[in-house]
């Protein structure tokens with residue numbers, strides 16, 4: 442059975458003070474709840490990873506970074522390695538987000554290398570995939586996502602796959618307020634699970650969490666999360682509002 446997960450992706454938002462306020466508000470709201478079944482992760486800007494990991498140390502919430510370098514270490518000015526992130530308390534890292542693929546030209550190969558670095562450093566990975574509107578309109582979305590999976594996950598072992606979560610994020614739904622319907626999400630999640638079964642076997646297919654991302658909010662989370670192959674969400678905009686994000690987490694209560 443795959444773990445249910447609700448992950449916040451703050452992207453490049455919030456100054457330090459705002460970040461502290463938000464995390465305090467969210468965790469305060471959630472701490473009085475009967476402990477829900479979902480794991481809650483906050484993917485925060487690099488510069489807050491150390492501080493927020495310490496802040497959450499005694500609480501049942503984990504910190505993720507939003508990216509890491511494909512290199513282990515050395516002369517890569519401005520880069521942050523997976524090992525550095527692990528050493529300051531990150532437990533997770535997002536890899537292959539469509540914004541990284543689009544704006545920073547991350548290829549399947551670079552993403553595969555980042556995944557290897559992250560796993561070597563002991564981080565768990567949220568691997569993102571998803572098609573653009575153009576590809577969906579050509580009805581090529583299924584083959585496209587299958588290629589993304591094959592392009593970056595194919596070399597992983599079954600053992601390594603135990604530390605991978607997949608986030609299906611159709612690009613046309615990200616930040617647009619236009620989420621995929623439950624049917625569209627379920628269709629692709631089933632495709633992803635079928636890929637996992639074929640490539641890594643039934644156990645990995647059953648136990649890998651597959652999250653949906655793209656305009657998830659407190660109104661649509663319930664219907665999206667009740668799809669049989671949707672194991673939670675990767676939430677952008679709505680994760681910047683304490684009450685709304687907490688409502689999304691509470692879908693699993």
Ligand SMILES: O=C[C@H](O)COP(=O)(O)O
Nearest residue numbers: 450615616655656677678
């Ligand atoms: O990583 C999160 C996704 O890009 C979704 O962002 P959004 O919830 O603002 O659409």
